[in-house]
Structure formats: C-alpha cells, structure tokens
Amino acid sequence: MAEINPDFPHIDLEKERKEILSAFRGLMRLVKNRSKEDTTMIRKAFDVAVEAHKDMRRKSGEPYIYHPIAVARICVEEMGLGPTAIICALLHDTVEDTHITLQDVEDLFGPKVRLIIDGLTKIPEVFDENASIQAENFRKMILTISDDLRVVLIKLADRLHNMRTLGSMREDKQLKIASETKFLYAPLAHRLGLYSIKxxxxxxxxxxxxxxxxxxxxxxxxxTQDVRNRFIRRFVYPIKEAMTNEGYTFEIKARTKSISSIWRKMKTKGIPFEEVYDVFAIRIIVETPQEMEKSDCWRIYSIVTDFYQPSPDRLRDWISTPRANGYESLHTTVMSPQGKWVEVQIRSKRMDEIAEKGLAAHYKYKESKKDDSKFDRWIAEIRSLLENPDLNAMDFVNEFKLNLFNDEIYVFTPRGELRVLPTGSTILDFAYDIHTKIGDTCIGAKVNNKLMPLSYQLQSGDQLEIITSSKQKPSEEWLRMVVTARAKQKIKSTLNEERKQIADDGKEILMRKFKQHNIRFVSENITFLEKSFHLPGATELYFRIAKGKIDLGKLREFDNDNGLLAHKKKEVTTKRVRKKENIQASIDKKSDTLIIGEDFKNIQYTLAKCCSPIPGDKVFGFITINDGIKIHRNNCPNAEHLMSKMAYRCIAARWRDQYLEEREVTVKIFGFDRMGIVNKLTEIISHQHNVNMKSISFETEDGLFEGRVKVMVYDTEHLDQLMRKFEQVEGVQRVVRWDDENNEPEDYDED
Structure with a gap:
C-alpha cells in the first residue's frame, strides 16, 4: 500500500522517492571518469541532503531535494565541473536551511567542501535593516573567488535553476529576483565565459x-522558423561541400540570437523585429590539433568568403588576441545571395568548449597549454579590489559590475607588451595597470608618439609611453577620468591617506580650541559636533576644520555642562529622518499593497518623473528617504537598479479600479519627412482623440524626422489608441513611449 503524507494527501510518497532516486541516477550517469571514492562521496552527499531536506517543499509543491539535484546537474552538464562541485551543489542549501552546520560538513566531507559551502551560505539578515542584503551576499560570494572559483560557478548554477522555476513565485518576487539576475548574475556569467548560461x-x-x-x-x-531553416540549409550547403572536399572533420550549427539581445538591437537601432538582420549566426566547429587551429580557422574563413562577400567592418579576430575571459573565435559577417547579412563564427572544438563551458573548460586545457591565464589576471584585479577595507558592499558591487560589463581593448607598452583594458579606459587607467606609483605620478603619455593628456580615451592598437613627474599627485578629478576598479581604488586610497593627514591637523586644532573653552576632548563631544554639523564621521569633521570649512566660533552657541557640549534648546529630530523611520516601520512589505488613488497609511506618494506611470502600467512603490513613496513602472529605466540593490525599500502597488485622472506621457515618433505630416499628427491629437497636448517638437535630417510629443492621457489603453493612430499616418515608421532616463528619482541614496 502506498505511503501518504498527511500534509499533502494527494501525493504518493513511495512514488516520489522512486522519482528522486531516478533523478539522482540520471545525474550520476552524466559524471564521466569518476573514481570509486568519488561515487561514494557523491552518494553520501545525496543521502545527507535528502535527509536534511526531507520535510521541505518548493513553492511549486515538489520535494526540495529536486533543486540541489538540478543545480548539480547544471554544474556537470552545462559547466563541465567535477565531483567536488557536485558534492557542494547537493549540499549548498543544507547549512542555511537545515540543522546541519559547517562543522558537520567539514567532518563528513573535509575542509575544501566546507570552504565552498561557507561561500554559498547567505549571511544572516540580523544587522541593519537598511543595508542591502543582496549586495552583502554578492560581496561574500565574490570574496571567495580567489579561494575557490567553484563557489561562483555553483552559485550561478543555483541562480539558473531558480530562474527556470521562477513561475511558481509571487509576481513581486519574480520581478525582484529577475532584476537582480539581470543586474549581477548575467554579467558575471558573461565574464566567466559561460555564454549560453549568460x-x-x-x-x-x-x-x-x-x-x-x-x-x-x-x-x-x-x-519565421521554417523560413529561417530553409535559408540556413541553402546558405551552408556550398560551405559544407567545399570543407568536405578539403578533408576537414567539422560540424556546422545555426544559433538563434537570444530574445533579450534581439530586443537590445531593436531598441538601440530603433528598428522592428523584421529589420534585425543577425537573428541567427552560423557556427563552424572544426576538429583540429591545437597547433593547427589558427591556420585552419583562417583557411575556413577563406572558403566562406569564396562564396559570400564579407563586410570589412565586421571582422573580429579573437584567435590572435582572445578576450579577457578566454573566449577565442573568428567572426565575420557576409552577404548572402538573398541580400541578407549573416554572421559566421569559425572556431576549433577546443575553442567551442571554452565558449560554452567557460572557466571549467579553460582550466582543463590550460594544464596542457601552460599559458598565462587571463582569468588569473582578472582574479588578481578582484583581489586588489577586495584589499580596500573602506569599500562598503554597495560600492563593491558597483565597482565589480563596472569591470564585468565592459568589453576589452588591446593596447601596447613601448616594448610591445600587450595589455588588456576595459573599453573607455584612459591613459590614467593604463598607468595604474602597470604600477600604482606610475599611476600616482603620471602627467600624460605619448600615444603612438603623440603627446596626449591624462583623460585621453585609449583605442585598440594604441602604443603608450607614460610620462611621470615626482611633483604630480592624484586629485578628486582623477576619479572621473578612470573606469577600471583598480585605478579607482588606488586613487581613493591615496586621497584617503592625504585626507587622513589633513584630518590629523584638524584634530590638533580642535583639541586646542576645546582646551581654550574648557571642553573635554571625549567621544561624546565629537559625536555631538558630527550631528550638529550633519557630518558622517570624525575624520570628515577634522578634515573640514583643517580646511577652515567649519567655524569653531560656534562652540560658544552650545551649552557647556561640566565640559560636555549640549544644545541650548531641546534638539528636534529632523522631519527627514523621522519621516523615513516612520514609513519603514509602518509598512509590511510582504502583505501591504499600495493602491494608487486611495490613502495609504497617511504616507505621501507620488508618481516618479523618470518613467511617468499611468493607469494600466504595472507598477511598484519605492520608499524614498525624504519624499514619501515614489511609484515607478516595472519596466522603468531605473527599476532594475532599485529592485536588485534596494529591494528592501520596494513595495507592491496597483491602480484603483476606475481610477481616471489625466497624466502626462511623452511619445517619440520616427519616420520620413513629408509635407504636412506635423499637421496630420496634431489633428489626430486634438480632433480625433480629444487629447490635451502639452508640447510638440520635431527635428529633421536628410529626409528623416524625429518628433517628441507630450500628451495628457487617462491610461495605457487611451495611450495605445493614440499611438496606433499615429502609426497609420503615411510616412510614420515607428511610435514609442519614451522614458527620460536622465530624470533619476530624487532619493536614490543607497543608505
């Protein structure tokens, strides 16, 4: 007779146990070349995880153990990781969610597994409610990157499975997790060379x-899939024939571009789906010995261009100079007989494995190649970023993300040594990349034998000779000139050192002044002055005193109670602080929903200017520091930033039914400049739709126009009707709702 769980009477536990065992066996079949000891340890980790999670279920209702098994499967199948990673993936949630401790893990599986599990375990949410938990967790995970990179790879596998099963979560949770994924984890996967996961x-x-x-x-x-498949078959046929005749062993794949990258292209180029020419790419993978890779790839390039005309601007040679994450491939874009551009990627089997499985595959091949890994250099950069104790979690995430997103440029030292820097790097970035002292004393450089200033943005292929002066020293302005985390950290470090020396002078001045007025030099008095002058700490207080920015004559305005300073009147807490504390305390972010058009706990709320939401838009509320709650659209340009880094200040919001009030929206119109087109558009606004127009502006260039119209509408349906009418006007190519991305929320402070 089947065993029944009283909490889930419809579930057959015996059947479930068999399915769990079947899922585990499926995982084990993927683990190639494992020793007997590996098999024993993986089985042991599975048994521990099953027992620890036995009473837990996911939001979907399935047993929780499916999640660790799925994460382990991603580690093996999609990243090519080995037994240690599988053990850690199976155990990754046990310390955080069950009775098992880190010591238990070490006793059972050893110190290496303990280290990785510790890196994967979130920090407890017991400290300041206002600190961004996401940022702290991300920092903790990255701290372990220099100890064991598997922490980050397993975390990415964990995030990928959570995203694949996100459908069972509440909508507000979905948005927060998706925003965090887009903001931090996708760029991290890209940086580690995991392109398919990214x-x-x-x-x-x-x-x-x-x-x-x-x-x-x-x-x-x-x-369009069938049409695409027919086109691809015709396109690759002559290439296949020629390569077979040349005696190559190869595989040709067609890879469809990801939906998000198609949308990026549509948005940046301002084109509809039909005009995105590189919806897919052809990938030619050749089996060849490592020493023949480069010559064979160029020979295949020659075969492709024998049949199709290449675009000279679209050749990318990442074989001669691989990307910083180890990616190697030859890319070209060629014109097909049908008049369509097609991207062709040419690479060896080894290069393809590195492109698909990133870091793990790179290290597998590194052992035989004994090359100087660019990953090692990147990890060294992260270590130098971690060396800065003054960097808080939010700054760390910002600096780290800056280095994740950028593409690379390739520049040379006077002796011809190649250096890889992020796009947008300046002479200063290059100087700090060589040595801190060279950066601190840099006054300019000869770029390709021509004298250039510190702020000059480097281009791929530039050759630099740095010029230094012993009298030069960093300034605050330098921080705006650099893009690399290393340069920023070194400049801040030098400036802080200088600032501390000036602050020491300020401290002496204050001590003398206190002595003069019979005031005791104790921490209570220093804290009192910090609060009185609205300063973040003692160092800033001393610094401002040394610079003469604080009038110490004001000491007479305070009461001196036996050497302790006090206000003459009772100090009133500022409205700003009290308001924020009240808002935070009075809202239950899990159950409260702000309904726009109704009173919400006597808290003021307004619509954000950056995205101008209107009824019909999906929205959320963001608790500001001194301006109540701001309502943003879910797809606001700033939503990803707010939800991923300050989710603890976001609350659910929706429009009241029948909430009719006119709101201002900006619409952008693109098309061909024709006589009378502006009249037709204004006629639609005023006559056909009875819409109040606030402003209109048009610019034309070379027969094309771009118009911007501000109108008052009631809701998204009202706006959609108006935009559809605009699209019907002859000459109009595209109509979009426009957000002012420069109009950031007033209270963006990340306290």
Missing part, C-alpha cells in the same frame, strides 16, 4: 520584467 539568464530575466515584449519576439521567432 544568454539564458538574460532571457529568463527579460521574460519576467518585459512579459509582453518577450512573448511578441518569441512568437515572431517561431513564426
């Missing part, structure tokens, strides 16, 4: 942050 994370995040657009593009891709 694309899937971006697509899954996009699916929840821009549901309608995602489904539109998905539908367009499906409807």
């Amino acid at each position: 694309s899937e994370l971006e697509d899954l995040a996009f699916k929840y942050t821009e549901k309608e657009i995602y489904h539109q593009i998905e539908t367009s891709l499906k409807s």
Whole structure:
C-alpha cells in the first residue's frame, strides 16, 4: 500500500522517492571518469541532503531535494565541473536551511567542501535593516573567488535553476529576483565565459520584467522558423561541400540570437523585429590539433568568403588576441545571395568548449597549454579590489559590475607588451595597470608618439609611453577620468591617506580650541559636533576644520555642562529622518499593497518623473528617504537598479479600479519627412482623440524626422489608441513611449 503524507494527501510518497532516486541516477550517469571514492562521496552527499531536506517543499509543491539535484546537474552538464562541485551543489542549501552546520560538513566531507559551502551560505539578515542584503551576499560570494572559483560557478548554477522555476513565485518576487539576475548574475556569467548560461539568464530575466515584449519576439521567432531553416540549409550547403572536399572533420550549427539581445538591437537601432538582420549566426566547429587551429580557422574563413562577400567592418579576430575571459573565435559577417547579412563564427572544438563551458573548460586545457591565464589576471584585479577595507558592499558591487560589463581593448607598452583594458579606459587607467606609483605620478603619455593628456580615451592598437613627474599627485578629478576598479581604488586610497593627514591637523586644532573653552576632548563631544554639523564621521569633521570649512566660533552657541557640549534648546529630530523611520516601520512589505488613488497609511506618494506611470502600467512603490513613496513602472529605466540593490525599500502597488485622472506621457515618433505630416499628427491629437497636448517638437535630417510629443492621457489603453493612430499616418515608421532616463528619482541614496 502506498505511503501518504498527511500534509499533502494527494501525493504518493513511495512514488516520489522512486522519482528522486531516478533523478539522482540520471545525474550520476552524466559524471564521466569518476573514481570509486568519488561515487561514494557523491552518494553520501545525496543521502545527507535528502535527509536534511526531507520535510521541505518548493513553492511549486515538489520535494526540495529536486533543486540541489538540478543545480548539480547544471554544474556537470552545462559547466563541465567535477565531483567536488557536485558534492557542494547537493549540499549548498543544507547549512542555511537545515540543522546541519559547517562543522558537520567539514567532518563528513573535509575542509575544501566546507570552504565552498561557507561561500554559498547567505549571511544572516540580523544587522541593519537598511543595508542591502543582496549586495552583502554578492560581496561574500565574490570574496571567495580567489579561494575557490567553484563557489561562483555553483552559485550561478543555483541562480539558473531558480530562474527556470521562477513561475511558481509571487509576481513581486519574480520581478525582484529577475532584476537582480539581470543586474549581477548575467554579467558575471558573461565574464566567466559561460555564454549560453549568460544568454539564458538574460532571457529568463527579460521574460519576467518585459512579459509582453518577450512573448511578441518569441512568437515572431517561431513564426519565421521554417523560413529561417530553409535559408540556413541553402546558405551552408556550398560551405559544407567545399570543407568536405578539403578533408576537414567539422560540424556546422545555426544559433538563434537570444530574445533579450534581439530586443537590445531593436531598441538601440530603433528598428522592428523584421529589420534585425543577425537573428541567427552560423557556427563552424572544426576538429583540429591545437597547433593547427589558427591556420585552419583562417583557411575556413577563406572558403566562406569564396562564396559570400564579407563586410570589412565586421571582422573580429579573437584567435590572435582572445578576450579577457578566454573566449577565442573568428567572426565575420557576409552577404548572402538573398541580400541578407549573416554572421559566421569559425572556431576549433577546443575553442567551442571554452565558449560554452567557460572557466571549467579553460582550466582543463590550460594544464596542457601552460599559458598565462587571463582569468588569473582578472582574479588578481578582484583581489586588489577586495584589499580596500573602506569599500562598503554597495560600492563593491558597483565597482565589480563596472569591470564585468565592459568589453576589452588591446593596447601596447613601448616594448610591445600587450595589455588588456576595459573599453573607455584612459591613459590614467593604463598607468595604474602597470604600477600604482606610475599611476600616482603620471602627467600624460605619448600615444603612438603623440603627446596626449591624462583623460585621453585609449583605442585598440594604441602604443603608450607614460610620462611621470615626482611633483604630480592624484586629485578628486582623477576619479572621473578612470573606469577600471583598480585605478579607482588606488586613487581613493591615496586621497584617503592625504585626507587622513589633513584630518590629523584638524584634530590638533580642535583639541586646542576645546582646551581654550574648557571642553573635554571625549567621544561624546565629537559625536555631538558630527550631528550638529550633519557630518558622517570624525575624520570628515577634522578634515573640514583643517580646511577652515567649519567655524569653531560656534562652540560658544552650545551649552557647556561640566565640559560636555549640549544644545541650548531641546534638539528636534529632523522631519527627514523621522519621516523615513516612520514609513519603514509602518509598512509590511510582504502583505501591504499600495493602491494608487486611495490613502495609504497617511504616507505621501507620488508618481516618479523618470518613467511617468499611468493607469494600466504595472507598477511598484519605492520608499524614498525624504519624499514619501515614489511609484515607478516595472519596466522603468531605473527599476532594475532599485529592485536588485534596494529591494528592501520596494513595495507592491496597483491602480484603483476606475481610477481616471489625466497624466502626462511623452511619445517619440520616427519616420520620413513629408509635407504636412506635423499637421496630420496634431489633428489626430486634438480632433480625433480629444487629447490635451502639452508640447510638440520635431527635428529633421536628410529626409528623416524625429518628433517628441507630450500628451495628457487617462491610461495605457487611451495611450495605445493614440499611438496606433499615429502609426497609420503615411510616412510614420515607428511610435514609442519614451522614458527620460536622465530624470533619476530624487532619493536614490543607497543608505
């Protein structure tokens, strides 16, 4: 007779146990070349995890153990990781969610597994409610990157499975997790060379942050699939024939571009789906010995260009100079007989494995190649970033993300040594990349034998000779000139050192002044002055005193009670602080929903200017520091930033039914400049739709126009009707709702 769980009477536990065992066996079949000891330890980790999670279920209702098994499967199948990673993936939630401790893990599986599990275990949410928990967790995970990179890889596998199963979560949770994924984890996967995982994370995040657009593009891709397949078959046929005749062993794949990258292209180029020419790419993978890779790839390039005309601007040679994350490939874009551009990627099997499995595959090949890994250099950069104790979690995430997102440029020292820097790097970045002292004393450089200033942005291929002076020293302005985390950290470190020396002078001045007025030099008095002058700490107080920015004559305005300072009147807490504390305390972010158009706990709320939400838009509330709650659209340009880094200040919000009030929206119109087109558009606004127009502006260039119209509408339906009418005007190519991305929320402070 089947065993029944009283909490889930419809579930057959015996059947469930068999399915769990079947899932584990499926995982074990993927683990190639494992020793007997590996098999024993993986089985042991599975048994520990099953027992620890036995009473736990996911939001979908399935047993929790499916999640660790799925994470372990991603580690093996999609990253190519080995037995240690599988053990850690199976155990990754045990310390955080069950009775098992880190000491238990070490006793059972050894210190290496303990280290990795510790890195994967979130920090307890017991400290300051206002500190960004996400930022602290991310920092903790990255802290372990120099100890064991598997921490980050397992965390990415964990995040990928959570995103694949995000459908069972509440909508507000979906948005927060998706925003965090897009903001931090997708760029991290990209940096580690895990391109397929990076694309899937971006697509899954996009699916929840821009549901309608995602489904539109998905539908367009499906409807054009047959046509695309026929085109690809015709395109690759002559290449296949020629390569077979040349005696190559190869494989040709067609890879469809990810939905999120198609949308990025549509947005940046301002084009509809039909005009995105590189919806897919052809990938040619050749089996060849490592010493023949470069010559064979160029020979295949020659075969491709024998049949199709290449675009000279679109050749990318990442074989001669691989990207910083180890990616190697030869990319070209060629014109097909049908008049369509097609991207062709040419690479060896080894290069393809590195491109697909990133870091793990890179290290597998590194052992035989004994090359100087660019990953090692990147990890060294992270270590130098971690060396700065003054960097708080939020600053750390910002600096780290800066280094994740940038593409690379390749520049040379006077002796011809190659240096890889992020796009946008300046002479100062290059100087600090060589040595801190050279950076601190840099006054300029000869770039390709021409004298250039510190702020000059480097281009790929530049050759630099740094010029220094012993009288030169860093200034605050330098921070705006650099883009690399290393340069920023070194400049801040030098400035802080200088600031501390000036602050020491200020401290002496204050001690003398206190002595003069019979005031005791104790921490209570220093804290009193910090609060009185609204300063963040003692160092800033001393610094301002040394610079003469604080009038110490004001000491007479305070009461001196036996050497202790006090206000003459009772100090009133500022409205700003009290308001924020009251708001934070009075809201239950899990159950409260702000309904726009109704009173919400006597808290003031307004619509954010950056995205101008109107009824019909999906929205959320953001608790500001001194301006109540701001309502943002879910797809606001700032939403990703707010939800991923300050989710603890976001609350659910929706519009009141029948909430009719006119709101201002900006619409952008693009098209061909024709006589009378502006009259037709204004006629639609005033006569056909009875819409109040606030402003209108048009610019034309070379027969094309771009118009911007501010109108008052009631809701998204009202706006959609108006935009559809605009699209019907002859000459109009595209109509979009426009957000002012420069108009950031007033209270962006990350306290």
